Amino acid sequence: MSNNKITGTETDRSKVILVVDDCDLMRPLIGEILAHFGHKTIFAANGLVGLEMGSRYRPDAVLMDVDMPVMNGVDAAIRLQENPATEDIPLLFCTATPQATISERTQLLANCRRILNKPFDFDQLKNAMGRRLELPTPTV
């Protein structure tokens, strides 16, 4: 295993989250919310790049869109789980795709903690991060 893992260095509460979304606007928006929680973010614009970044940097959690060009989020999540270096990284799907469409495939993913349907607001993301990914979030 390489020692490329990047970590949140400021406090123990600071984590590194990989955000995988093909929407150029959603990535920084989610990044800003996560920064408010005190987390660092790294970004990928499709599942294949997300897969590569997940393997290279081994983030503390992944927020994954589903319908993306090149490689969709479910396939990327399956590949992350198949890799011993990334199999334990908790993953949260953030998608507009109807839940029934992807729940059958994602229920086989041990690392998938939740499907968060778009649109979601600040509190919904905060709750998903805290309760499902067990990541620290601010109390405000």
Next chain:
Amino acid sequence: MSDMNQELKQAICEVLHEVFETMFFPILAPSPCLSPAEDEGAVEELFMADEIYVKSAIAFQGPRTGRFHLYLPYGLAHSITINFLGYSEKENLYMDQILDTAKETANMTIGCLLSRIDPSGKCRLQIPQATALDALAGEEEAADSPGHRLRLNTELGTILVIFRD
């Protein structure tokens, strides 16, 4: 073109309001401004108006297969993009940013709508597309093909929705 049945029309109104309220809250707060226009000729009038629109379209496949078109007046698309990005009114936007917002709005709207009208249905969404139009006149032919259409009034112009399945 058939008239959109009232249940579907209401679902689209509610979903659009939910998307706007959640993602672009400052624009339409505090009151829900989206309301279906009652007049039959209202949609036809839109196609005669000389106004710039941003069109986004997304195809879906599954128990319901079809295409969803969302036409946002440019002023509205511009404003929701500013809110989405957290920009001030003085900051410059690129057209690509406005198109991205329109695509994401269509994506979230059709995803919510399909979940609502068929909760157990396994529909796949395609990658949304968006483009800017000088006017809706060129879209009249597409809008006349079988499907449902709906006009929604907002403070920043009139939204046109075409749902075809």
